[in-house]
Amino acid sequence: MANYSGVVCVRRQISHVIFDMDGLLLDTEKFYTQVQEIILSRYNKTFDWTLKAKMMGKKAIESARIFVQESGISDSLSPEQFLVEREDMLQSLFPTSELMPGASRLVSHLHAKGVPICVATGSHRRHFELKTQRHHEIFSLMHHVVLGDDPEVKQGKPSPDGFLAASKRFEGGQVDPSNILVFEDSPSGVLAAKNAGMSVVMVPDPRLDKSFLDAADQVLNSLLDFNPSEWGLPAFEDNGN
Numbered sequence: 001m002a003n004y005s006g007v008v009c010v011r012r013q014i015s016h017v018i019f020d021m022d023g024l025l026l027d028t029e030k031f032y033t034q035v036q037e038i039i040l041s042r043y044n045k046t047f048d049w050t051l052k053a054k055m056m057g058k059k060a061i062e063s064a065r066i067f068v069q070e071s072g073i074s075d076s077l078s079p080e081q082f083l084v085e086r087e088d089m090l091q092s093l094f095p096t097s098e099l100m101p102g103a104s105r106l107v108s109h110l111h112a113k114g115v116p117i118c119v120a121t122g123s124h125r126r127h128f129e130l131k132t133q134r135h136h137e138i139f140s141l142m143h144h145v146v147l148g149d150d151p152e153v154k155q156g157k158p159s160p161d162g163f164l165a166a167s168k169r170f171e172g173g174q175v176d177p178s179n180i181l182v183f184e185d186s187p188s189g190v191l192a193a194k195n196a197g198m199s200v201v202m203v204p205d206p207r208l209d210k211s212f213l214d215a216a217d218q219v220l221n222s223l224l225d226f227n228p229s230e231w232g233l234p235a236f237e238d239n240g241n
């Protein structure tokens with residue numbers, strides 16, 4: 001078995017799966033991008049994917065600090081003011097969130113086969129509720145959800161806090177991280193999963209710099225391309241893999 005670079009790698013035996021949410025299950029990263037482009041344009045600056053890569057996956061206040069500092073507007077806008085400024089726009093966009101291709105199929109399949117699944121997201125409770133309001137069917141299949149404002153998540157990704165908290169809350173208690181497969185879209189999220197000792201499948205936005213893909217155990221263009229059998233998980237019955 002080879003990863004995208006052709007390097008042969010040994011896959012661990014997977015019993016449990018943790019899903020990231022923004023940009024992985026839900027097509028919500030585009031909303032953050034849109035709003036941040038608008039805000040930076042007010043300062044005659046452009047929002048690019050170098051900055052996007054540093055922000056995605058993190059807790060709101062952590063990504064806000066990066067945004068004002070890296071874009072050079074921290075003298076004019078504090079991280080807290082930035083969060084207030086973007087909030088109205090995000091609140092009107094999040095309820096329109098759509099599922100990413102293949103998300104429903106994969107989540108439903110793993111649940112139907114009895115594979116314990118959960119979510120670990122940097123998103124806080126209020127935004128989680130807005131984003132998932134049209135997707136209760138899929139999110140109700142999750143055994144649990146760990147949010148960015150969970151008391152156990154002291155630091156956001158790339159800290160392993162969220163994934164380690166998620167690994168403790170499955171039925172039967174702590175699951176060995178080496179038996180957990182994480183699905184992520186962000187560079188910080190992939191590092192968080194590796195820092196937690198877990199395997200990680202990355203489904204990156206194609207605009208992300210390719211250097212960020214090296215840390216993942218497998219890189220896919222879409223969740224539709226995931227082959228559960230490669231990870232010792234029950235095969236899909238609809239296409240025979």
Ligand SMILES: O=P(O)(O)OC[C@H](O)CO
Nearest residue numbers: 021022056057121122123
């Ligand atoms: O990608 P997630 O689900 O950890 O969410 C993190 C932020 O809310 C958005 O980047």
Ligand SMILES: [Mg+2]
Nearest residue numbers: 020022023185
């Ligand atoms: Mg994400």
